[in-house]
Amino acid sequence: MSVATTGWSLKWRLSLLLTSLFVGVFAMALTAYVVSARYEIGRESQAVAKLAEAMLGIVPQSHEIPKVPIQALRQLDHARHIRALRTSEVDHSEQPYPAWFAHLFEDGNNHWSRTIIVTDGGIPLYQTVLYSTPSDELAEKWNDVMHLVSFAGVLLLILNLGAWAIVYWQLYPLKALSRALESLGSGERDVKVRLSNVEEVADVQRGFNEMADALKEAGDGNRRLTRELLRVQEEERKVIARELHDEFAQQLTAIDAESAALKYLALEKPAALASVNSIREAAHTLMRMVRGRLEQLRPEMLDEFGVVSAIEELCDHFTQTHPTLNLSVDLPSELSMSDELSIALFRILQESLTNITRHANATQVDVGVYVRKDGERRFLDLTVADDGTGVNLESEPRKGFGLLGMNERVKSLGGTFKLAEGIDGRGVAVSVTLPLTPKQVNT
Numbered sequence: 001m002s003v004a005t006t007g008w009s010l011k012w013r014l015s016l017l018l019t020s021l022f023v024g025v026f027a028m029a030l031t032a033y034v035v036s037a038r039y040e041i042g043r044e045s046q047a048v049a050k051l052a053e054a055m056l057g058i059v060p061q062s063h064e065i066p067k068v069p070i071q072a073l074r075q076l077d078h079a080r081h082i083r084a085l086r087t088s089e090v091d092h093s094e095q096p097y098p099a100w101f102a103h104l105f106e107d108g109n110n111h112w113s114r115t116i117i118v119t120d121g122g123i124p125l126y127q128t129v130l131y132s133t134p135s136d137e138l139a140e141k142w143n144d145v146m147h148l149v150s151f152a153g154v155l156l157l158i159l160n161l162g163a164w165a166i167v168y169w170q171l172y173p174l175k176a177l178s179r180a181l182e183s184l185g186s187g188e189r190d191v192k193v194r195l196s197n198v199e200e201v202a203d204v205q206r207g208f209n210e211m212a213d214a215l216k217e218a219g220d221g222n223r224r225l226t227r228e229l230l231r232v233q234e235e236e237r238k239v240i241a242r243e244l245h246d247e248f249a250q251q252l253t254a255i256d257a258e259s260a261a262l263k264y265l266a267l268e269k270p271a272a273l274a275s276v277n278s279i280r281e282a283a284h285t286l287m288r289m290v291r292g293r294l295e296q297l298r299p300e301m302l303d304e305f306g307v308v309s310a311i312e313e314l315c316d317h318f319t320q321t322h323p324t325l326n327l328s329v330d331l332p333s334e335l336s337m338s339d340e341l342s343i344a345l346f347r348i349l350q351e352s353l354t355n356i357t358r359h360a361n362a363t364q365v366d367v368g369v370y371v372r373k374d375g376e377r378r379f380l381d382l383t384v385a386d387d388g389t390g391v392n393l394e395s396e397p398r399k400g401f402g403l404l405g406m407n408e409r410v411k412s413l414g415g416t417f418k419l420a421e422g423i424d425g426r427g428v429a430v431s432v433t434l435p436l437t438p439k440q441v442n443t
């Protein structure tokens with residue numbers, strides 16, 4: 001059974017954490033850069049303004065509009081950060097950086113402007129505005145920032161890939177652990193995981209292996225106990241059957257014989273004859289009951305003629321007592337296996353047939369016993385399928401012990417027990433596999 005996972009995987013969490021940290025640090029570095037660049041640009045603008053005023057012979061902070069000879073103005077043509085503009089013109093020159101970027105560096109100190117009258121040979125030509133602009137500087141800064149962002153992007157990608165790779169390799173053993181847990185949950189016994197070289201993971205794996213060992217030990221103990229209990233149960237049944245047969249049945253036969261003799265003596269006395277007849281009838285009823293009980297407690301056929309004959313007799317008896325049920329049996333002509341397995345097979349079939357008569361309301365029952373070879377090992381498969389009402393064990397609360405007992409018996413013998421859909425998708429199919437040859441243990 002797999003449990004739905006909730007939340008984010010460690011890979012994504014680590015990625016998010018790294019990315020947030022990185023973006024945070026990067027944003028702080030950019031802020032520091034912008035602050036210092038803004039100060040630098042401001043200082044440069046001031047210096048340039050002073051230089052321009054000195055070169056053009058303008059008196060700083062005077063309210064008069066200075067007259068500047070055109071020749072002097074031409075000297076500024078190649079100066080960085082200074083432009084001349086006719087008052088009516090607006091600067092539409094295309095900048096390589098976006099407006100928001102320029103706003104970041106906006107500062108009262110990095111703007112200087114001065115209106116001048118340009119003269120030629122003392123004659124005023126036109127009026128213009130000289131102003132400082134940090135556009136060259138900003139273009140450089142924009143370029144720097146773009147390079148920085150690309151570099152940071154690549155670095156972030158490498159960091160994330162690295163984190164993913166580390167998480168993948170270091171957590172890989174946990175995947176094996178989760179698979180091992182699933183196997184353990186599905187009933188496998190010999191489950192172990194190899195220890196990782198990551199100490200924290202190895203601790204968990206060690207804990208898992210110890211738990212698996214303990215579970216295996218407990219499971220083995222339970223199986224041994226079940227086998228022993230079943231053995232003792234069969235032994236007791238045998239003793240009871242012997243006593244029933246040797247004592248009870250013998251005494252009933254004696255009563256029957258004595259009452260048969262009495263019958264002749266009582267022929268003349270009708271009242272006595274009626275009593276003798278009822279004694280004989282009671283003795284016969286008891287004998288039939290005892291025979292039936294004996295069959296259930298310990299079918300003689302099982303001991304005397306083997307499991308195939310015992311199963312055949314069980315099925316014959318079933319057909320006779322349930323004439324409305326159509327029973328088809330597929331059995332091998334011979335089966336050689338231990339007493340323990342023979343009894344298990346017989347008892348499972350007996351309980352399955354009893355369940356069908358008690359709960360299934362079926363019309364058809366198919367019984368199949370097959371021997372299967374798988375490599376060196378031999379297995380016995382038993383299927384008992386019916387077309388009755390079927391059972392939903394998940395929705396119905398468990399009351400009886402028949403199915404539970406079958407399951408425990410099969411597990412104690414190292415086999416598997418399954419309940420599935422029966423004939424044509426209806427009813428129930430009990431299917432059991434028992435190993436005929438024990439599993440080779442690799443030492």
Ligand SMILES: Nc1ncnc2c1ncn2[C@@H]1O[C@H](COP(=O)(O)OP(=O)(O)OP(=O)(O)O)[C@@H](O)[C@H]1O
Pocket residue numbers: 355356358359360386388389390391396399400401402403404427428
């Ligand atoms: N062949 C079947 N068809 C329909 N229902 C079944 C069948 N076999 C078992 N069941 C259902 O499964 C339940 C459990 O069966 P189980 O043999 O374990 O107990 P039980 O027969 O009720 O009691 P007992 O302990 O006497 O066997 C039954 O009560 C019945 O509802």
Ligand SMILES: [Mg+2]
Pocket residue numbers: 351354355400401402403
């Ligand atoms: Mg039952």
